[in-house]
Amino acid sequence: MPQATTAVPAALPRIPVSDLAPWAVFFSLLALVVLFFVGAEQGAFSVIEGTMVHEFVHDARHVMGYPCH
Template sequence: MSSTAASPAVEVQLPSIPLAELAPCALFFGLLGTLVLFFVGAEQGAFSLSSGTLVHEFVHDGRHLLAFPCH
């Protein structure tokens, strides 16, 4: 029979990040996500920001993938 000694448990301290430090990044990525969703879902419609069909053709497959109607 072989006996092995149990190794002592090691406590790991996880760093805590204050909410005030996360807020600017969360706001930036939230606005960026909203802008991306606008261009995929609503651009070339009633609230068009650009003329022509360049944006429409660029996000066309993404519209179908996300079930947005475009034609």
């Protein structure tokens, strides 16, 4: 009859903060750019002329509570 063995839990890898910092900065900047285009583009601070960006993110503006008209 086989004997019962106890399982040894695997050690979780430790990720240094210095390895995560560049990714955190990248995704924070990406979120700010997305927030700008959803909330402010085609308003007082317009980067792209026309209404293409406004129409593309129109529903997202309403969902996030931005007035657009």
